[in-house]
Amino acid sequence: MHPEDNVSFEPVVGRAPLILGGHDFHSITEAVAAPMERTPSLGWWIAFACSASLLGLLLLSIAWLFWEGIGIWGLNVPVGWAFDITNFVFWIGIGHAGTLISAILFLFRQKWRTSINRSAEAMTIFAVMCALLFPGIHVGRPWVVYWMAPVPNQMSLWPGFRSPLLWDFFAVSTYGTVSLIFWYVGLIPDLATMRDRSKTRIRKIVYGIFALGWRGSQRHWRHYEMAYLILAGLATPLVLSVHSIVSMDFAVAQLPGWHSTIFPPYFVAGAVFSGFAMVVTLMVITRKGFGLENIVTLLHFDNMAKIMMVTGMIVGYAYAMEFFIAWWSQSPFEQFAFVNRAFGPYWWAYWTMVTCNVLSPQVFWFKQARTSMVVHFIISIFINIGMWFERFTIIVTSLHRDFLPSSWDMYYPTIWEIMTLAGSFGLFFTMFCLFARFLPVVATAEVKGVLPAANPHLGEEGHVAQSWTASPAPEGAV
Amino acid sequence: MSLVVPALPPGETFGLLAEFGSPKELYHGCERVRDAGYKRWDAHSPFPIHGLDHAMGLGRSRLPYVTLFFGLCGAVGGFTLQIWANGIAYPIQVSGKPIFNWQPYMPVTFELGVLLAAISTVVGMLAFNRLPMLFHPLFGTRAFEKVTDDGFFISIEAWDPKFNPIETERFLKQIGATNVELVARDGGRVVEGRGSSEAGASQDAKAR
Numbered sequence: 105m106h107p108e109d110n111v112s113f114e115p116v117v118g119r120a121p122l123i124l125g126g127h128d129f130h131s132i133t134e135a136v137a138a139p140m141e142r143t144p145s146l147g148w149w150i151a152f153a154c155s156a157s158l159l160g161l162l163l164l165s166i167a168w169l170f171w172e173g174i175g176i177w178g179l180n181v182p183v184g185w186a187f188d189i190t191n192f193v194f195w196i197g198i199g200h201a202g203t204l205i206s207a208i209l210f211l212f213r214q215k216w217r218t219s220i221n222r223s224a225e226a227m228t229i230f231a232v233m234c235a236l237l238f239p240g241i242h243v244g245r246p247w248v249v250y251w252m253a254p255v256p257n258q259m260s261l262w263p264g265f266r267s268p269l270l271w272d273f274f275a276v277s278t279y280g281t282v283s284l285i286f287w288y289v290g291l292i293p294d295l296a297t298m299r300d301r302s303k304t305r306i307r308k309i310v311y312g313i314f315a316l317g318w319r320g321s322q323r324h325w326r327h328y329e330m331a332y333l334i335l336a337g338l339a340t341p342l343v344l345s346v347h348s349i350v351s352m353d354f355a356v357a358q359l360p361g362w363h364s365t366i367f368p369p370y371f372v373a374g375a376v377f378s379g380f381a382m383v384v385t386l387m388v389i390t391r392k393g394f395g396l397e398n399i400v401t402l403l404h405f406d407n408m409a410k411i412m413m414v415t416g417m418i419v420g421y422a423y424a425m426e427f428f429i430a431w432w433s434q435s436p437f438e439q440f441a442f443v444n445r446a447f448g449p450y451w452w453a454y455w456t457m458v459t460c461n462v463l464s465p466q467v468f469w470f471k472q473a474r475t476s477m478v479v480h481f482i483i484s485i486f487i488n489i490g491m492w493f494e495r496f497t498i499i500v501t502s503l504h505r506d507f508l509p510s511s512w513d514m515y516y517p518t519i520w521e522i523m524t525l526a527g528s529f530g531l532f533f534t535m536f537c538l539f540a541r542f543l544p545v546v547a548t549a550e551v552k553g554v555l556p557a558a559n560p561h562l563g564e565e566g567h568v569a570q571s572w573t574a575s576p577a578p579e580g581a582v
Numbered sequence: 583m584s585l586v587v588p589a590l591p592p593g594e595t596f597g598l599l600a601e602f603g604s605p606k607e608l609y610h611g612c613e614r615v616r617d618a619g620y621k622r623w624d625a626h627s628p629f630p631i632h633g634l635d636h637a638m639g640l641g642r643s644r645l646p647y648v649t650l651f652f653g654l655c656g657a658v659g660g661f662t663l664q665i666w667a668n669g670i671a672y673p674i675q676v677s678g679k680p681i682f683n684w685q686p687y688m689p690v691t692f693e694l695g696v697l698l699a700a701i702s703t704v705v706g707m708l709a710f711n712r713l714p715m716l717f718h719p720l721f722g723t724r725a726f727e728k729v730t731d732d733g734f735f736i737s738i739e740a741w742d743p744k745f746n747p748i749e750t751e752r753f754l755k756q757i758g759a760t761n762v763e764l765v766a767r768d769g770g771r772v773v774e775g776r777g778s779s780e781a782g783a784s785q786d787a788k789a790r
Contacts, residue, residue: 129628129732254667262667266676271689278693282700289704293628297730316714317586319721320729322612322625324711326635330643331707335700338649342696349689552732553629560609560631 122216122554125398129552132399136294136546137301139394144541147393152541155533162527165520166241174244176520182506183515188242190495191525193350194378195235195532196276197371197491200343201379202228203283206290207339210332216407218550219400222294223390224383225287226543230535231382232280234528239273241524268352275349282342286335289328292318293549347375354498360441361502364429370422374491377415377461380408381487386536388481390545399546402475409474412487413465419494420462437507445501449514453497460490586716590741596719596767597622597739598750599726600759605631607758608734612637614757615736622742626726626735648706649699656698661691719765737765 127135144152169176179186202224209217240249252273254263263270296318299311318324348368355367364370384405391400430442446454464486467473473483500515539545552558590596602608605627612625616639625638664687668674673681708714720726720737729735736759738750747764754762 133628133731254663260672262672264674264676265664265668265690266679266686268689271693274690274693278697281697285700285704289707293730297628300727300730312716313714316708317716317718317721318713318730319718319726320626320628320735321711322627322631322634322638323640324713325627325630326640327643327645327707327710329630330645331703334646334649334703338653338696338700338703342693345689345692345696352689549629553631558605558629558631560605560633560637562606 121556122219122401122403123399123551124401127398127555128557129555132546132548132551132555133297133301135396135399136544136548136551137298139540140298140542140544141301141303145393148537148541151389151533152537155530155537158527158530159534160527160530161523162530165523165527168520169241169524170246174242176518178516178518178521180513180515182511182513183500183503185499185503186496186515187517187521187525188238189353190492190499191528192235192238192242193371193495193499194492195231195238195528196279196350197347197375197378197495198382199228199231199235199279199283199379200347200372200375201383202226202231203279203286203339203343204376204379205383206286207336207343210336211340214407215554216404218547218554219396219404220383220387220408220546221550222287222290222543222547223386223539223545224379225283225290226536226539226545227379227382227386228283229280229287230532230539231379232276232283233535234532236276236280237528237531239276268349268356271349272353275346279342279346282335282339286339289331289335290547290550291543292316292328293320294544294547296320297548298544344372347372354502359502360435360437361445361498364426366422366425366429370419373415373418373422374461374494377412377419378487378491380412380415381484381491384408384412384480384484385488388477388484390540392477394540394545396546399551405477405480406471406474409465409468409480412483413468416461416465416487420458423458423462441502441505444505445497448501448505450497450501450504453493454501457490457493457497460486461494464490586714588712588715588718590719590767593740594767595740595747596765597737597742597745598747598754599720599723599763599765600736600738600754601725601728601761602734602736602758603760605734608736609634609637611736611754611757611759615738618744618753620738620742620744622739622745624737626720626729626733626737628730628732628734643710645703645706645710649703652702653695653699657691657695659698660694661687663694664690719767722768723763723765725761725763 123132177187179188202221205217205224206221206228209221240246243249251257251261252263252270265271292315295311295315299308299315302308302311348371351367351371354362355364357363387400387404391397427442427446430438433439464483467479467483473479504515505512556562600611602611608625608627609631612634615623616637625634627634661684665682669682675681679686725733726735727733736754738745738754740747744750751762751764
């Protein structure tokens, strides 16, 4: 029996309530803030210690890379990109679900997003940090990485703005910046809550400074809500542009297997797919660890499962369409690239990808699977693995068979590349552990706003359904 | 440091702080205060209440103009930068494409437009709201700590032409306030050596 079966449905529109357990405004504050105010649990320390150890591994492998050079990786002609760019695309894709939840679902007035948007946005920022790492360290001479920025210099040289790789630099850094300020704007009211609850002076000062003196003024909320709406409106085309531009790193090249017009939408769908899987992985743990079962409910997981299923099938469609186009094009190089992808030496990577991304989410057709935390956790890990292999397959299988058979070669990762990949997870989870410890993992101000009691017209004639449906604000209001 | 302390007219009293029981009562209270003709007043709530700005008689935020202006600046600036860098300062012919064309410059133009629009939106929002403001008289009252948890308040400032400590208090109680208190200008308490203690006052606000 699911917890949902116990609750009465909202009488007017017949939807299950978003927040369960009879929460009022104060108990939501308590539920979210309490885990930050008690001593960290043993589970947190174990998670933090494991993550920090992996982070140490990352620092070690980067230090050796800088000392010794790119030669410590398995890259060579013809495979000049492998783990580095695979990891970059993987991480930047993870971030996209955070923006989808915070911005796109906000514009569509999907109120269930309020329970998960804070941690999803945090995840975005940490994923972008991991992503930015790889282009930074893979360039061979990382101390001149600033050449990508248009900085006046003694050589009078300028970056080539016609290259997708430079578009990428601007897209990802803009994305990171906008995600960070969007997240911070959302945090301001909750930081004020933490400030007002603080018992120690140091917490009061630190939270107080970051809360900027927020006092819940309606005159402030007016501009604040407008800023939030605008940021959501800016982040929505931005997030679509970012992975489109990432895909152009490949699609603009003349290489069979990369040179494809479906890449931008295919990559964006894949990014949302993998990002939701990571949100699910993190939320299963956070929800359990912090006892947020009534705020992040089975309804949320049900919705996320549906999104994963849809995006997973879009990705599956793209896999099939690539083969169709290869056949339809009648280009022998294109056809060879795809037959080789599925049945060549990297067949195992391709079929891992298909199994994890296309087959495994199909269990979400069943409601029992959509509301089971165990199934969610397992499938989300499968999807994370599958989406990593998708990027690996696209990059490595397209490169390892060059136009001239005399250049053909295999790529194998070295221990340093594997350590860097593992270490990037260390960076990600270390940041997430710190976030879960020191910042509210749920946007309490937004969650309070979706409670029925938050509706100023509760129980009035003609206004009953307002907090449940997207009714327009009065004219002249935001 | 006008950044962290509000600029208020002279006077010992900041105004009245009235607590309301629910968003609904606050909403109808605001309508009454608006209709009574008060001008220097505000409502405070832990989350934005839909339609409350309308109930308070506030207009639409003009923030979108800031975003539009700076977004266009970012896009135009970004496009100019690219055309100048790759067309004039260091022209390079790439695969026979024309030196002056607009298509390859669109992605970076878009990104820089979004970047400036987003940053200016947040800076503009903070500027319109006069934030950061780490000290405020309301922070001195005990009751106001609930404003970020589950408290709903209306504050009417003493500089409002219609303000009268007794009349206004009676009015606030009449429209449904559960608790009304008078707030001092320096935050409801005497700060020692106040003449020179603006930094001290802001520290109090942080530490409250």
